[in-house]
Amino acid sequence: MSKAQRLLDILMFVSAKKKFTAQEIADEFKISIRTVHRYMLDLSDMGLPIYAEQGRNGGYTVLSSRMIPPILFTEEEAVSIFFAFQAFNYYRDLPFETEIHSVSHKLYSSLQKEAQQKVDKLQSYVAFWSPKRSIETPLLKDVLKAAIDNKHIRFQYASKKGTTIKYVHPFGVYAQDGLWYMPAFDLTKEKILLFRVDRIHAITEFENNSKEFLNLQQWFSNTYEINHPIRLHVQLTSEGVRQCKSVLSFEGLVITKEDGSGYIDSLIDEGELHFISSLFYRLGVHAKILEPQALIEKLRQHANDILTMYPQM
Structure with a gap:
């Protein structure tokens, strides 16, 4: 059996067991205690977080969650995964930031030199761009x-x-x-x-x-129940259609006509009015609200508030 295969087998064994002694590994794989210690150093260098405790009652403990077996990726697959992670570069905080950076580093390090050069070059030409935010999201x-x-x-x-x-x-x-x-x-x-x-x-x-x-x-997927349904009926110019289709909650509601203009005619929950009013105010003349009247009043109030700030001289 090759050393690589033996290390893989030991990796699976210790990941499942979590806490073990060198003697247990030696007995399981029919190897010497000295070889076990050498393999533990190899696994530690590969990234397996192992804590060794000395003494008569000592042993080894895998500190983190269970490891998964190595997965063989083609070069193109590895590059695609690496670039998928780049979509998060513009976010100040991530739910699993340390893990994402760790995986990205491991993927890059595992690539052949030619593939690394390809990644380095592609990063100058490809980006998953979002506005760069400095706002912290600690929770x-x-x-x-x-x-x-x-x-x-x-x-x-x-x-x-x-x-x-x-x-x-x-x-x-x-x-x-x-x-x-x-x-x-x-x-x-x-x-x-x-x-x-x-x-x-x-x-x-x-x-x-x-x-x-x-x-x-x-x-x-909008499978939730609408508790307070109201009709949203909006006429859109072609620019209004374009901008509404870029908004996740409106993308499936826009009906486009042959000339590029369109409309929205759908039921929404009354509680959404507060959130969509700012969008339609931003669209200005590219969106004409026909219903509901409550949304029209919100837009009128917003416009009046702006006019109050800039009285005629």
Whole structure:
């Protein structure tokens, strides 16, 4: 048996066992104690976090989570994975930042010199661009873990109305334009709201939950129930069509005509008006709201507020 195959077999054995002695390895693989110690050094150099404890009752402990067996990638596959990680370069915080950088480094180091040169050159010509943000999102991991663990959270949230206390069940997190967002069911208002994760200043409580809520993918696919339906009817110019199709929540709602213009005519939840009003205000003359009247009033109020700031001389 080759050394590489023997190391692989030992790697799988110790990853499953977690805590073991050199004698156990020697007995299992019919090798000497000295060879075991040498193999442990080799595995440590390969990145397996092993802690060795000296003494009569000593042994080895694998410190981190279970290792997976080596996977053989073609050069093109390895390069594609490396570049997939580059999409996160513009984000100030990531849920698993250390792990992503570690995997990226291992992939790059495993490439042949010619492939490394190819990666270096491609980085000058290919980028997954998002606005470079300096805003910190320190509670990103905590929010994501609460969603995965099916927990409610109570937190301090900074908005234009000041800092308020929110009590929600998070569906997950997603990244857009360099920022992280958390759709969640507001347990106080009993409706789905969208929160900027960087505006969560402190989580004051995690609460166990036994009920079943949406996950992020279900929310994306619009399979959730609309509790307070209202009709959204908007006429769009060709530029309005283009911009609305670039917004995740509107992409599937836009109907395009032969001349490039289009419209939206769909039911949405009344609670979404606050979030979509800023989009349609930004679109200006490229989007004419026909319904609902409440959205029209929000746009009129916004326009009046701007005019008040700039009175005629």
